[in-house]
Amino acid sequence: MAQGLQSPIGRILPRRATAAVTDALGDTRVVLVNGARQCGKSTLVAQIAAEHGAQWRSLDRATTRQAATYDPTEFVADADPMVIDEVQRVPELLLAIKEAVDTDPRPGRFLLTGSARLLGLRGLPDALPGRMETIELWPLSxxxxxxxxxxxxxxxxxxxxxxxxxxxxxxxxxxxxxxxxxxxxxxxxxxxxxxxxxxxxxxxxxxxxxxxxxxxxxxxxxxxxxxxxxxxxxxxxxxxxxxxxxxxxxxxxxxxxxxxxxxxxxxxxxxxxxxxxxxxxxxxxxxxxxxxxxxxxxxxxxxxxxxxxxxxxxxxxxxxxxxxxxxxxxxxxxxxxxxxxxxxxxxxxxxxxxxxxxxxxxxxxxxxxxxxxxxxxxxxxxxxxxxxxxxxxxxxxxxxxxxxxxxxxxxxxxxxxxxxxxx
Structure with missing residues (x-):
C-alpha cells in the first residue's frame, strides 16, 4: 500500500480531480495523473487505489525501477489493477502496458502518475493513443x-x-x-x-x-x-x-x-x-x-x-x-x-x-x-x-x-x- 495517504498538512484535502480520475477508470484502460512533483498526485492516487484494491509500485524506488527496466512485460503482468507512480522514470513500460491492455481491454487496469509531460519526453515509445486518458493535477488551488x-x-x-x-x-x-x-x-x-x-x-x-x-x-x-x-x-x-x-x-x-x-x-x-x-x-x-x-x-x-x-x-x-x-x-x-x-x-x-x-x-x-x-x-x-x-x-x-x-x-x-x- 502506498504511503501517500499521509499529508504534510495533517489532513487529506479533497481534490477536485478525484471525480475525473474515478470516472476515467470506469471506462478507460489506462489513466494517467500528470503534474508537478509534490503537488499531491500520490496522495490522490493512493486514496483511489485503496478503494480499487490496486497494487502500488513506485519507480522512485531504485529496486522497483531496476525490475521495471529489466523486464517491462513481466513487471506489468503481475497484478491487476496496478498503480505505477512516476512512470516517466521508465518510459519503456508504456509499450508493455499497451500490449497488456490490447490483450485484455477491461477499463481501469492501470493508474499511472507522472511528473513530466510524457508526450514531451525524447525517444518516448507509443503514448497509448485511444487507450489512455490524461488528467492534469496542479498544486492546490x-x-x-x-x-x-x-x-x-x-x-x-x-x-x-x-x-x-x-x-x-x-x-x-x-x-x-x-x-x-x-x-x-x-x-x-x-x-x-x-x-x-x-x-x-x-x-x-x-x-x-x-x-x-x-x-x-x-x-x-x-x-x-x-x-x-x-x-x-x-x-x-x-x-x-x-x-x-x-x-x-x-x-x-x-x-x-x-x-x-x-x-x-x-x-x-x-x-x-x-x-x-x-x-x-x-x-x-x-x-x-x-x-x-x-x-x-x-x-x-x-x-x-x-x-x-x-x-x-x-x-x-x-x-x-x-x-x-x-x-x-x-x-x-x-x-x-x-x-x-x-x-x-x-x-x-x-x-x-x-x-x-x-x-x-x-x-x-x-x-x-x-x-x-x-x-x-x-x-x-x-x-x-x-x-x-x-x-x-x-x-x-x-x-x-x-x-x-x-x-x-x-x-x-x-x-x-x-x-x-x-x-
Missing part, C-alpha cells in the same frame, strides 16, 4: 486549501455581468496567498521554512528531473533561466531576449524552456486571435505554475511585498492566471486560457474562450480601486467581439463588485475561489 467552491469560471460564463461578489479579503491577505503558493509541503510550513522548501524543490527539479530528461549538464544555466523567467512572469516569452541576457543561443533557450514546461515549472499562455485585428501579437506569455516558487525565486516574501515600492502586479497576474488554469481542469465549461496584445500595446491579461466562441476578458489590477481607463484593453476587445463577449472583468484587491457599463465589472479577486459553480 485556493479553494481546495480553504475548502471553498472554486466556481468562478463556470459562474462567469453562465452569469456574465450579472455575477456579483463581495469580499473580506485584503491586499495583505492576497500577498500571503501568493507567497504561500499551493504545494502541500509549502502550505504546511511557516514562512521561513517555506523558503527552504522552495529552494530545495527548484534545485532538485533541475538537478534530477530536468537533467535526466535532457541528458545535459547545464544546471547553472537552467537555474539562471528559471530566475529570469520568474522575473518576467506575465510578460511576453521571447527566447531571443532571454538568450541575450544569458549569453545563450536562441535554440538552446527554446529547448530549456520546453524542459521547464515539461516538468510543470512554467506554463506558456498562448496569444489569442480570431483574425479580428491583424495587429495582434502572436507571442505567448509565461507564468510560473506556482506563485510561491515565483516569489521565492525573486527573493520576495510577504513582508517585502507589502512595501509600497515593491511591484506586486506581475506576481498577482501570474497567481490569478494559474488559479484559473487550475479551474479549467475541472470546470463544466470547456474553455481555453489565452492572453491578448496588439502591436500598439493594447492588451488584456487573460482571455477565456469556450467551444462556442464565447469570450470572457479579464484584466488583473494590484489596486483596491478601479478606474474607467483600467477597462481600455477590454473595451478594445469588446468592439471587435460584439455579442461574443460574455463579460469584461477587472479583478482587483477591493471588496465590492462595481459596474463600469452594461458588460463590464470590477470584481474582487477572491471571487475566483469563493464563487459557487453555476450551470
Amino acid at each position: 485556493q479553494g481546495e486549501i480553504g475548502e471553498q467552491p472554486d466556481g468562478f469560471v463556470d459562474a462567469v460564463f453562465a452569469l456574465g455581468p450579472e455575477l456579483r461578489h463581495s469580499s473580506t479579503e485584503t491586499r495583505p491577505g492576497y500577498i500571503e496567498r501568493i507567497t504561500r503558493g499551493g504545494f502541500p509541503e509549502a502550505v504546511a510550513r511557516t514562512a521561513r521554512r517555506r523558503e527552504r522548501f522552495f529552494d530545495s524543490y527548484v534545485a532538485d527539479l533541475i538537478n534530477r528531473d530536468v537533467l535526466q530528461l535532457s541528458e545535459i549538464e547545464r544546471g547553472p544555466e537552467m537555474r539562471a533561466l528559471t530566475r529570469l523567467v520568474a522575473a518576467r512572469s506575465g510578460q511576453l516569452l521571447v527566447p531571443g531576449a532571454l538568450g541575450n541576457d544569458l549569453g545563450l543561443p536562441q535554440p538552446t533557450v527554446k529547448r530549456y524552456l520546453g524542459l521547464l514546461e515539461e516538468v510543470f515549472l512554467i506554463k506558456r499562455i498562448p496569444a489569442w486571435s480570431r483574425n479580428l485585428n491583424t495587429r495582434a501579437v502572436g507571442t505567448p506569455k509565461v507564468a510560473m505554475v506556482d506563485s510561491g516558487i515565483a516569489a521565492n525565486l525573486l527573493g520576495m516574501d510577504a513582508e517585502s511585498l507589502r512595501r509600497p515600492d515593491r511591484p506586486l502586479g506581475a506576481l498577482l497576474e501570474g497567481f490569478v492566471a494559474m488559479e484559473i488554469a487550475r479551474q479549467l481542469s475541472w470546470s463544466k465549461q470547456r474553455a481555453e486560457l489565452y492572453h491578448y496584445r496588439t502591436r500598439d500595446q493594447v492588451e488584456v491579461d487573460i482571455v477565456l474562450e469556450n467551444r462556442q466562441g464565447q469570450v470572457v476578458a479579464i484584466d488583473v489590477k494590484a489596486a483596491s480601486t478601479v478606474k474607467a481607463e483600467d477597462f481600455r484593453g477590454i473595451r478594445h476587445l469588446s468592439t471587435r467581439l460584439g455579442a461574443d463577449l460574455v463579460a469584461g472583468i477587472v479583478l482587483y484587491t477591493g471588496q465590492q463588485t462595481l459596474p463600469f457599463g452594461p458588460q463590464f465589472r470590477a470584481v474582487p479577486i477572491s471571487a475566483l475561489w469563493e464563487t459557487a459553480q453555476v450551470g
Whole structure:
C-alpha cells in the first residue's frame, strides 16, 4: 500500500480531480495523473487505489525501477489493477502496458502518475493513443486549501455581468496567498521554512528531473533561466531576449524552456486571435505554475511585498492566471486560457474562450480601486467581439463588485475561489 495517504498538512484535502480520475477508470484502460512533483498526485492516487484494491509500485524506488527496466512485460503482468507512480522514470513500460491492455481491454487496469509531460519526453515509445486518458493535477488551488467552491469560471460564463461578489479579503491577505503558493509541503510550513522548501524543490527539479530528461549538464544555466523567467512572469516569452541576457543561443533557450514546461515549472499562455485585428501579437506569455516558487525565486516574501515600492502586479497576474488554469481542469465549461496584445500595446491579461466562441476578458489590477481607463484593453476587445463577449472583468484587491457599463465589472479577486459553480 502506498504511503501517500499521509499529508504534510495533517489532513487529506479533497481534490477536485478525484471525480475525473474515478470516472476515467470506469471506462478507460489506462489513466494517467500528470503534474508537478509534490503537488499531491500520490496522495490522490493512493486514496483511489485503496478503494480499487490496486497494487502500488513506485519507480522512485531504485529496486522497483531496476525490475521495471529489466523486464517491462513481466513487471506489468503481475497484478491487476496496478498503480505505477512516476512512470516517466521508465518510459519503456508504456509499450508493455499497451500490449497488456490490447490483450485484455477491461477499463481501469492501470493508474499511472507522472511528473513530466510524457508526450514531451525524447525517444518516448507509443503514448497509448485511444487507450489512455490524461488528467492534469496542479498544486492546490485556493479553494481546495480553504475548502471553498472554486466556481468562478463556470459562474462567469453562465452569469456574465450579472455575477456579483463581495469580499473580506485584503491586499495583505492576497500577498500571503501568493507567497504561500499551493504545494502541500509549502502550505504546511511557516514562512521561513517555506523558503527552504522552495529552494530545495527548484534545485532538485533541475538537478534530477530536468537533467535526466535532457541528458545535459547545464544546471547553472537552467537555474539562471528559471530566475529570469520568474522575473518576467506575465510578460511576453521571447527566447531571443532571454538568450541575450544569458549569453545563450536562441535554440538552446527554446529547448530549456520546453524542459521547464515539461516538468510543470512554467506554463506558456498562448496569444489569442480570431483574425479580428491583424495587429495582434502572436507571442505567448509565461507564468510560473506556482506563485510561491515565483516569489521565492525573486527573493520576495510577504513582508517585502507589502512595501509600497515593491511591484506586486506581475506576481498577482501570474497567481490569478494559474488559479484559473487550475479551474479549467475541472470546470463544466470547456474553455481555453489565452492572453491578448496588439502591436500598439493594447492588451488584456487573460482571455477565456469556450467551444462556442464565447469570450470572457479579464484584466488583473494590484489596486483596491478601479478606474474607467483600467477597462481600455477590454473595451478594445469588446468592439471587435460584439455579442461574443460574455463579460469584461477587472479583478482587483477591493471588496465590492462595481459596474463600469452594461458588460463590464470590477470584481474582487477572491471571487475566483469563493464563487459557487453555476450551470
